[in-house]
Amino acid sequence: MSNATTARLSRRGLLTAGGVLGLGAVLAACGSDDAKDGGSGAKGSGDASGPWSFKDDRGTTVKLDKVPANIVAFTGAAAALYDYGVQVKGVFGPTETKDGKADVQAGDMDISKVTILGNVWDQFNVEKYATLAPDVLISTMFDDAGTLWYVPEASKDKIAKLAPSVGISVYDRQLTAPLQRMWELAESLGGDMKAARATDAKKRFEAASERLRKAVKANPGIKVMAGSASPELFYVSGTNLSIDLEYFKALGVEFIEPPEEAKAVGGGWFESLSWENVDKYKADVIMMDDRSSAIQPADITEATWKKLPAVKAGQVIARSAEPILSYDKCAPLVESLAEAIEKAKKVS
Numbered sequence: 001m002s003n004a005t006t007a008r009l010s011r012r013g014l015l016t017a018g019g020v021l022g023l024g025a026v027l028a029a030c031g032s033d034d035a036k037d038g039g040s041g042a043k044g045s046g047d048a049s050g051p052w053s054f055k056d057d058r059g060t061t062v063k064l065d066k067v068p069a070n071i072v073a074f075t076g077a078a079a080a081l082y083d084y085g086v087q088v089k090g091v092f093g094p095t096e097t098k099d100g101k102a103d104v105q106a107g108d109m110d111i112s113k114v115t116i117l118g119n120v121w122d123q124f125n126v127e128k129y130a131t132l133a134p135d136v137l138i139s140t141m142f143d144d145a146g147t148l149w150y151v152p153e154a155s156k157d158k159i160a161k162l163a164p165s166v167g168i169s170v171y172d173r174q175l176t177a178p179l180q181r182m183w184e185l186a187e188s189l190g191g192d193m194k195a196a197r198a199t200d201a202k203k204r205f206e207a208a209s210e211r212l213r214k215a216v217k218a219n220p221g222i223k224v225m226a227g228s229a230s231p232e233l234f235y236v237s238g239t240n241l242s243i244d245l246e247y248f249k250a251l252g253v254e255f256i257e258p259p260e261e262a263k264a265v266g267g268g269w270f271e272s273l274s275w276e277n278v279d280k281y282k283a284d285v286i287m288m289d290d291r292s293s294a295i296q297p298a299d300i301t302e303a304t305w306k307k308l309p310a311v312k313a314g315q316v317i318a319r320s321a322e323p324i325l326s327y328d329k330c331a332p333l334v335e336s337l338a339e340a341i342e343k344a345k346k347v348s
Contacts, residue, residue, distance in 0.1 A: 079107030084191035
């Protein structure tokens with residue numbers, strides 16, 4: 001199977017699955033080391049009156065005569081920029097829920113003040129995008145081939161002709177790397193990185209990380225499983241490719257890791273289990289995908305789920321499988337896991 005075919009099947013499958021793992025196009029590793037680590041010198045530059053440039057995680061440098069004013073971004077990226085004081089004009093990706101509220105991936109954005117170009121997979125209104133006179137399009141990338149997340153394959157060429165793009169990689173690296181890249185991007189776009197909200201959030205994230213490290217040492221042997229629920233299947237995430245799980249693992253968290261052959265069906269990201277076999281792995285704490293595309297724990301009716309020791313013990317927490325890449329949004333994720341491990345009883 002070709003990389004492109006694998007990407008199409010895996011991306012769509014992951015979305016149908018409720019995403020499981022930070023979702024992503026699943027392509028064979030073929031990118032450069034510079035693209036994977038963000039490039040040591042990859043920084044944005046510019047001021048309100050002068051030229052602007054930014055080298056993204058594809059190694060592509062976007063150069064404009066001035067700092068972009070009309071920014072269009074994937075919802076999660078827009079939410080991160082918002083936390084740093086950068087407002088976008090348009091968004092695409094999960095933004096509004098069926099009841100009209102802001103999707104979890106929209107963060108603190110006032111979604112009534114942005115133009116929604118698409119709210120679901122493969123939806124992107126190119127004509128409406130053109131009317132925004134975009135200066136730049138920003139998205140994340142879940143592969144090392146430069147595939148922009150939620151930009152439809154069928155219309156990507158038309159979209160690319162209207163404005164240059166910036167891609168931030170969230171593939172096979174620890175959370176701190178894309179957090180730093182988004183910080184640099186926000187700074188280049190005029191974000192106030194010296195504001196108390198930004199600096200305090202960064203300190204909070206660092207403190208939370210140290211708390212998690214200590215929690216693991218203080219309560220050894222706690223096994224954590226990252227999962228996502230769909231009507232038909234339960235998905236157990238591997239830790240190899242997801243930015244949050246890779247970071248937590250580096251801090252000492254012991255995760256349940258499906259075997260490579262089982263994850264291969266999911267492009268290396270996850271193992272699919274029938275609800276009858278949801279007890280295959282014994283976990284003390286379960287982290288569940290909190291996106292609107294996944295069934296939430298309170299709504300899972302399967303008897304096998306309710307019998308799981310971690311569920312019975314009330315040791316289930318939310319997981320942002322696609323973290324909003326600001327310290328303000330990521331610090332609580334680390335704190336939540338730290339608290340869960342601090343309080344967890346060994347039940348597996």
